[in-house]
Amino acid sequence: xxNILNTSxxxxxxxxxxxxxxxxxxxxANTPGYSRQVASFASRVGNGGGGLQIGSGTQITTIERxxxxxxxxxxxxxxxGFARFDTLNDLSSRIDTLLADADTGLNxxxxxxxxxxQDLANDPSSIPTRQxxxxxxxxxxxxxxxMDGRLGDIEAEVNQRLxxxxxxxxxxxxxxxxxxxxxxxxxxxxxxxxDLLDERDRLVLQLSEQVSVTTTLQNDGSMSVFIGSxxxxxxxxxxxxxxxxxxxxxxxxxxVVYQGLSGTTPLDNSSTGGVLGxxxxxxxRILDPARQSLGQTAVAFTESLNSQHAAGMDLRGNLGGDxxxxxPPTVLVSGNNTGTGTATxxxxxxxxxxxxxxxxxxxxxxxxxxxxxxxxxxxxxxxxTALDPLTGAGMSxxxxxxxxxxxxxxxxxxxxxxxxxxxxTTDPQAIALAAPTRSSASLANIGNAxxxxxxxxxxxxxxxxxxxxxxxxxxxxxSINGAGSFAYTDGDPIVINGxxxxxxxxxxxxxxxxxxxxxxxSGDNSNGLLMADLQTVGILGGGSISITDNYGRLVSDIGATxxxxxxxxxxxxxxxxxxxxxxxxxxxxxxxxxAANLIRFQQAYQAAAQVISVAxxxxxxLLNATRR
Numbered sequence: 293x294x295n296i297l298n299t300s301x302x303x304x305x306x307x308x309x310x311x312x313x314x315x316x317x318x319x320x321a322n323t324p325g326y327s328r329q330v331a332s333f334a335s336r337v338g339n340g341g342g343g344l345q346i347g348s349g350t351q352i353t354t355i356e357r358x359x360x361x362x363x364x365x366x367x368x369x370x371x372x373g374f375a376r377f378d379t380l381n382d383l384s385s386r387i388d389t390l391l392a393d394a395d396t397g398l399n400x401x402x403x404x405x406x407x408x409x410q411d412l413a414n415d416p417s418s419i420p421t422r423q424x425x426x427x428x429x430x431x432x433x434x435x436x437x438x439m440d441g442r443l444g445d446i447e448a449e450v451n452q453r454l455x456x457x458x459x460x461x462x463x464x465x466x467x468x469x470x471x472x473x474x475x476x477x478x479x480x481x482x483x484x485x486x487d488l489l490d491e492r493d494r495l496v497l498q499l500s501e502q503v504s505v506t507t508t509l510q511n512d513g514s515m516s517v518f519i520g521s522x523x524x525x526x527x528x529x530x531x532x533x534x535x536x537x538x539x540x541x542x543x544x545x546x547x548v549v550y551q552g553l554s555g556t557t558p559l560d561n562s563s564t565g566g567v568l569g570x571x572x573x574x575x576x577r578i579l580d581p582a583r584q585s586l587g588q589t590a591v592a593f594t595e596s597l598n599s600q601h602a603a604g605m606d607l608r609g610n611l612g613g614d615x616x617x618x619x620p621p622t623v624l625v626s627g628n629n630t631g632t633g634t635a636t637x638x639x640x641x642x643x644x645x646x647x648x649x650x651x652x653x654x655x656x657x658x659x660x661x662x663x664x665x666x667x668x669x670x671x672x673x674x675x676x677t678a679l680d681p682l683t684g685a686g687m688s689x690x691x692x693x694x695x696x697x698x699x700x701x702x703x704x705x706x707x708x709x710x711x712x713x714x715x716x717t718t719d720p721q722a723i724a725l726a727a728p729t730r731s732s733a734s735l736a737n738i739g740n741a742x743x744x745x746x747x748x749x750x751x752x753x754x755x756x757x758x759x760x761x762x763x764x765x766x767x768x769x770x771s772i773n774g775a776g777s778f779a780y781t782d783g784d785p786i787v788i789n790g791x792x793x794x795x796x797x798x799x800x801x802x803x804x805x806x807x808x809x810x811x812x813x814s815g816d817n818s819n820g821l822l823m824a825d826l827q828t829v830g831i832l833g834g835g836s837i838s839i840t841d842n843y844g845r846l847v848s849d850i851g852a853t854x855x856x857x858x859x860x861x862x863x864x865x866x867x868x869x870x871x872x873x874x875x876x877x878x879x880x881x882x883x884x885x886x887a888a889n890l891i892r893f894q895q896a897y898q899a900a901a902q903v904i905s906v907a908x909x910x911x912x913x914l915l916n917a918t919r920r
Contacts (some may be wrong), residue, residue, distance in 0.1 A: 294881075295339075296906075298348060299351070303349055306349075306517075307900060308894045310331040310889075310896075314886050318886050325491070325494030325880040327357040329356065329358070329486055330355070334353045341519075357879070358879050365905075366498065368869075369567075369871075371502075371871075372503070373589065374861070374865055375501045375570065376565050377449060377864050378573050379567050379858075380857045381858050385461045386446065390442055391850055404431070408421075411425075412723070414817070416814065417814040422723050426720060433714055434626045441711065442745060443583050443586070445581060447579055454568070456616065457502050458535065458536050458548060459502075461502050462533055464498055467495050468499070469528070469529050469530055473514075474514040475488045476513055486671045492515060494675065494727060496517065499517070499519075502566045502567050503564055505562060519559075520559055532550070533919060534549065536548060539702075552583075580707070583706075583710070584649070587711075588645055588646065588705075588832065589647075590709045590710040591618050591639055591709045592642050592831050592842065593827075593839050595639055596831050598615055600823050602746040603724075603820070604724030604818075604820070605726045605728040609809070610754070612720065612722075613717070617714045618714075620710035621709075622707070624701065626700040628699065629700065630655070630698070631696030632693040633691065633696070634688050636689070639689065640683060643834050646685060646686070648664065649663075649703065651701070652701040652702075654699045660694075661703075676690060678852075725745055725818075726816035727745070729748065729794045733768075739797065740798055741802035742796055742797050743794070746791045746793050747793070748790060754789040757789070759808040761773055762793075762804065762805040763803070764803045765777060767780075768780050780795070783796050793807060813900065824837065828840045857896065
């Protein structure tokens with residue numbers, strides 16, 4: 293009789309626990325990260341005698357959560373990948389819209405300025421048309437500044453989002469460490485901490501959205517968590533922390549650092565992943581190159597236009613001054629320097645200008661220059677003095693101070709240029725559309741030689757506006773202002789005082805050709821036409837890329853990159869959906885199935901209770917029989 297009661301009682305207890313598990317599943321059917329739990333039944337060891345073995349009931353051996361480690365690892369990996377692409381897509385799309393949009397981009401302003409310059413070249417003496425060009429110049433400079441300002445705002449946003457991502461990572465790491473302690477405690481006491489395991493997996497999944505994660509289980513049930521290229525974030529109940537610090541050269545530029553046992557080290561960005569990796573990759577791959585290319589365009593436009601304008605004459609008979617201004621390359625000193633070395637840089641060769649950042653490093657004996665992004669070594673010329681500056685990457689660099697071995701300087705050849713661009717001409721009469729010099733042939737010439745219009749090749753020549761007379765002393769020789777004897781070759785250029793002319797044909801002895809200042813030529817538009825064409829003339833890339841093409845390349849590159857990122861995001865979204873579905877298939881709660889289990893366990897519980905009732909009835913019968 294006692295065996296019947298014990299057997300049925302074991303069933304009651306086992307089925308009650310199974311009902312508890314089922315109700316727990318139903319209650320958590322919509323709980324994020326919850327894994328369905330299953331009670332495992334096993335028969336209890338029987339006892340008996342006389343060659344008979346009678347079972348002693350059932351028991352719950354384990355309450356197991358349905359969990360596939362590989363599926364969850366795939367979910368974490370796809371979550372990291374999607375978060376990276378989603379962050380890149382969000383930010384790069386905004387850059388793409390900014391650069392390519394007709395209202396916010398640069399193309400319309402460049403074209404409008406070019407059109408206005410062409411209008412003025414068609415009517416060079418018109419003061420209202422000159423004033424309109426000044427207005428267009430102000431608008432163009434303002435557009436450069438506004439675009440760079442918007443890119444700067446996005447960089448500030450990236451800095452803020454980096455700080456938020458780091459805060460989230462640190463909070464999640466702390467929470468994972470706390471759960472690790474609880475899991476280890478229960479594991480050591482022999483308990484199965486299913487809900488704590490789910491909670492830890494949920495936290496690790498949230499962490500994988502912020503940064504790439506790898507995990508390792510320890511013997512006590514705790515989990516070690518590593519990020520990036522293997523830096524330890526959580527080890528048992530201890531959580532390391534990330535931080536945000538300024539860069540070596542710029543304290544306003546947020547960099548993520550790892551606070552390990554040996555101190556603070558920069559986080560390896562190459563394998564960061566997630567939101568954090570997407571932010572860092574966007575800045576280095578898209579934002580910085582966009583600002584550098586925009587600055588490169590601003591410098592090329594300003595330097596080439598100012599140079600051509602200086603080769604012209606304005607309505608007052610003066611040589612042209614600057615139309616626009618941009619700041620010279622920015623030089624930043626490393627916070628790790630031990631010496632006092634300094635440097636100043638100027639643009640010396642627009643054709644070689646890239647707009648990129650460069651590192652100028654002193655090894656104790658000499659300076660070297662390298663590309664800050666790729667590490668490519670750039671050949672340097674000169675000694676670094678004011679009379680013999682270092683030259684490389686389109687810049688002239690004058691060094692000073694007392695540099696120590698290992699000291700480094702960052703040279704920003706284009707990043708800050710667009711923000712500094714200004715229109716510096718407000719006087720319409722100061723726009724130099726005419727050529728500063730003109731050539732003419734004496735009416736007394738008797739030969740059949742002709743002279744070309746004068747072309748300025750060195751506007752800085754102090755004698756540019758001085759008159760010069762070329763007089764032929766024979767059919768093959770000539771003098772200049774009555775001095776010297778120079779060989780004449782038909783069609784070869786003759787350069788005098790910064791101007792160049794070409795004489796063709798056969799001159800006679802005594803034939804004269806003059807070069808003189810082009811005063812009073814208010815209708816001359818020859819320099820204006822050259823300025824109007826500058827946007828389509830090869831200037832950058834060693835003279836192969838025009839200003840318009842350079843900006844077009846920027847827009848095209850950003851557009852293509854954004855398209856690739858969007859395609860990657862869409863593809864990664866499919867991978868993430870499939871990974872989620874796989875986890876749900878294994879670990880998700882099916883309410884219909886749980887309802888069926890509820891009925892099954894309820895009926896089994898009722899049957900076990902009925903066995904107890906039968907045992908009670910048998911016991912009563914036995915008692916009644918013994919009373920007689």
